[in-house]
Amino acid sequence: MLKKILKWTGRTLLVITLLAIGYYTKAYITVGSRKSKVYAVKPIRLDIPTDSATVARGKRLVTTKGCNDCHGSDLGGRVLFEQKGVGRLVARNLTKGKGGLPQDFDTDDWVRAIRHGLQRDGTPLIYMPSAGFNKLSEADLKAVIAYCAQVPPVDRQNPPSEIGVGATILADLGELELFEAEKIDHNAALPMAIREGVTADFGKYVSQICTGCHKPDMKGTPGEGGTPDISSTGQSAGWTDEQFFQTLRTGKRPDGTELKAPMPWQMTAAFSDTEMRALRMYLKSI
Numbered sequence: 549m550l551k552k553i554l555k556w557t558g559r560t561l562l563v564i565t566l567l568a569i570g571y572y573t574k575a576y577i578t579v580g581s582r583k584s585k586v587y588a589v590k591p592i593r594l595d596i597p598t599d600s601a602t603v604a605r606g607k608r609l610v611t612t613k614g615c616n617d618c619h620g621s622d623l624g625g626r627v628l629f630e631q632k633g634v635g636r637l638v639a640r641n642l643t644k645g646k647g648g649l650p651q652d653f654d655t656d657d658w659v660r661a662i663r664h665g666l667q668r669d670g671t672p673l674i675y676m677p678s679a680g681f682n683k684l685s686e687a688d689l690k691a692v693i694a695y696c697a698q699v700p701p702v703d704r705q706n707p708p709s710e711i712g713v714g715a716t717i718l719a720d721l722g723e724l725e726l727f728e729a730e731k732i733d734h735n736a737a738l739p740m741a742i743r744e745g746v747t748a749d750f751g752k753y754v755s756q757i758c759t760g761c762h763k764p765d766m767k768g769t770p771g772e773g774g775t776p777d778i779s780s781t782g783q784s785a786g787w788t789d790e791q792f793f794q795t796l797r798t799g800k801r802p803d804g805t806e807l808k809a810p811m812p813w814q815m816t817a818a819f820s821d822t823e824m825r826a827l828r829m830y831l832k833s834i
């Protein structure tokens with residue numbers, strides 16, 4: 549009797565193992581083909597100004613759009629996440645130093661990466677949040693590139709990003725968005741310039757970089773490790789304007805609790821008064 553049970557347990561385990569291997573093989577192949585898909589995108593042609601006012605504007609945008617958070621304040625790049633069995637996410641060195649961009653990385657390459665989430669060869673970048681940058685105005689995009697293209701070289705050899713077993717499964721299940729290129733409308737026109745002011749329109753523009761985590765409707769994602777609802781139905785809608793600004797400037801909520809990673813409050817701390825007020829107006833309107 550015992551022998552029989554052991555035999556059946558063994559067979560069941562074997563079947564489960566084979567199923568798991570079968571599933572993983574399928575996930576590995578699917579994710580691999582998503583990663584090597586070539587997007588035929590024609591980047592818009594831009595002439596990049598080099599005047600100091602544009603470069604200064606770009607420097608500010610690189611902070612307020614979050615580039616510094618991931619790529620570092622010197623843009624030399626850094627490892628964002630690394631765990632054995634899961635994978636490694638690395639924001640690249642965006643300077644022309646050792647371990648950085650190729651010397652001939654040109655304006656088209658910048659546009660392809662920032663607006664489309666693609667590398668030079670047309671395959672998707674991993675985890676670069678380009679969906680939030682796709683609708684940057686032409687003026688803002690130019691300023692970002694003007695600044696990035698002239699930063700002092702940083703010699704830093706970062707390891708490459710790697711999609712491990714865990715990340716492959718999560719990506720296959722749709723629990724982890726690795727390739728923003730997949731959700732971008734690559735033919736969308738970009739606005740020339742945005743009128744800055746305390747308007748819901750400008751607030752919506754500012755909020756584009758929040759959509760990757762808080763979702764386009766700003767209702768967030770429920771559950772463990774999710775993001776809160778920051779629209780008119782979220783708890784933050786009940787804060788006073790001052791409390792809301794204070795939270796995004798200091799990383800501390802009105803009740804004293806801290807905004808935990810990955811909420812990039814160092815980015816929102818750099819928002820101007822106009823950006824904060826417009827953002828607040830927009831979030832309360834939806």
Ligand code: HEC
Nearest residue numbers: 613614615618638639640661662667673674675676677709
């Ligand atoms: C959430 C983190 C994050 C933010 C914010 C971010 N990046 Fe990235 N970026 C990455 C990662 C990760 C990669 C590397 C992807 C890879 O290895 O495939 C990357 C790659 C790039 C590349 C491609 C370089 C190459 O070798 O082709 C450029 C250019 C770039 N980012 C520019 C920017 C700019 C400009 C901003 C701000 C407007 C920005 N990034 C914001 C994470 C980020």
Ligand code: HEC
Nearest residue numbers: 757758761774775776778783784806807808809810811812
């Ligand atoms: C990389 C992902 C990410 C991005 C981008 C992001 N957030 Fe968050 N945000 C979070 C997470 C995660 C939390 C919850 C943090 C915690 O649990 O302490 C959070 C919390 C918040 C809260 C507190 C809400 C509450 O009810 O406690 C506000 C307000 C907020 N974010 C606003 C913004 C705004 C505005 C933007 C865009 C300018 C933005 N976030 C961009 C991930 C993000």
